[in-house]
Amino acid sequence: MSIPSVIRYLIILAVTLVTGCASVTSNKSAKLQFNDSLSSTAQRSRVELIVLHYTASNSISSKLTLTQKDVSAHYLVTDDDPPIVYRIVPESQSAWHAGDSSWYGRTYLNSSSIGIEVVHPGWVRNTNGNAGIPYPREQINVVTKLVQDIAARHKVPPENIVGHSDIAPSRKQDPGPAFPWKELAQSGLGRWFDENKAIQLEGEFKKKGVPDTKWFQAQLKRVGYNVPENGQLDSSTKAVIAAFQQHYRPSQVSGLPDAETAARLSALPTTGTNFR
Numbered sequence: 001m002s003i004p005s006v007i008r009y010l011i012i013l014a015v016t017l018v019t020g021c022a023s024v025t026s027n028k029s030a031k032l033q034f035n036d037s038l039s040s041t042a043q044r045s046r047v048e049l050i051v052l053h054y055t056a057s058n059s060i061s062s063k064l065t066l067t068q069k070d071v072s073a074h075y076l077v078t079d080d081d082p083p084i085v086y087r088i089v090p091e092s093q094s095a096w097h098a099g100d101s102s103w104y105g106r107t108y109l110n111s112s113s114i115g116i117e118v119v120h121p122g123w124v125r126n127t128n129g130n131a132g133i134p135y136p137r138e139q140i141n142v143v144t145k146l147v148q149d150i151a152a153r154h155k156v157p158p159e160n161i162v163g164h165s166d167i168a169p170s171r172k173q174d175p176g177p178a179f180p181w182k183e184l185a186q187s188g189l190g191r192w193f194d195e196n197k198a199i200q201l202e203g204e205f206k207k208k209g210v211p212d213t214k215w216f217q218a219q220l221k222r223v224g225y226n227v228p229e230n231g232q233l234d235s236s237t238k239a240v241i242a243a244f245q246q247h248y249r250p251s252q253v254s255g256l257p258d259a260e261t262a263a264r265l266s267a268l269p270t271t272g273t274n275f276r
């Protein structure tokens with residue numbers, strides 16, 4: 001190859017490389033186009049549960065915790081008069097409110113739930129288990145409207161409107177025994193047991209004797225709780241019984257099996273609610 005030929009070759013090579021680079025650059029910078037003309041019928045909202053919490057702190061400190069720390073919730077309902085509903089995390093995002101949790105065998109519920117924090121001082125357990133500090137009327141009215149709105153938009157079934165204690169019984173006690181679950185269920189939000197059936201069953205259990213731990217474990221599992229199935233009244237099982245009592249028999253949260261707890265558990269539908 002003569003010297004001019006070498007120069008011509010190098011010029012052609014340089015032009016080719018520059019042109020090549022230019023075309024790659026232009027492809028990279030081109031805006032990605034989407035075609036939205038197709039839509040599948042096989043889809044649903046990512047939101048399958050609504051989880052209620054109490055903050056166990058006042059409004060100022062709750063706002064700080066839920067915005068500045070490694071915990072969050074989609075909504076915060078204050079105890080102001082009238083209560084304020086803060087939208088802290090968009091519903092399309094996961095909030096860090098459920099933690100290690102389980103319901104009907106599903107785990108890591110942050111990604112499939114909406115979390116609502118309600119400003120409330122919390123509940124200090126005593127030996128009898130009491131109803132705790134009542135939630136203000138106005139606050140409950142607002143919480144009910146909020147749950148109604150979320151449940152309707154995402155088609156959340158009654159059995160999936162739960163407390164933090166239901167999905168993490170060994171770690172959590174919120175929203176506590178003062179939370180008015182029965183009232184919510186009467187508004188079609190959340191699950192409740194057949195009260196007539198429970199009264200009848202309680203009489204029967206008192207006569208025949210309280211069922212054994214294995215029965216309680218199987219029944220608690222049937223209604224969604226993550227509970228051991230070892231027949232032992234161990235600390236995990238007691239925590240789950242206490243979570244059930246907190247939700248459905250708040251007058252006495254003992255964590256121990258008894259006839260009334262067995263009756264209410266037995267009269268609770270696996271899904272849905274008796275108020276619908």
Ligand SMILES: [Zn+2]
Nearest residue numbers: 053054164174
């Ligand atoms: Zn909580």
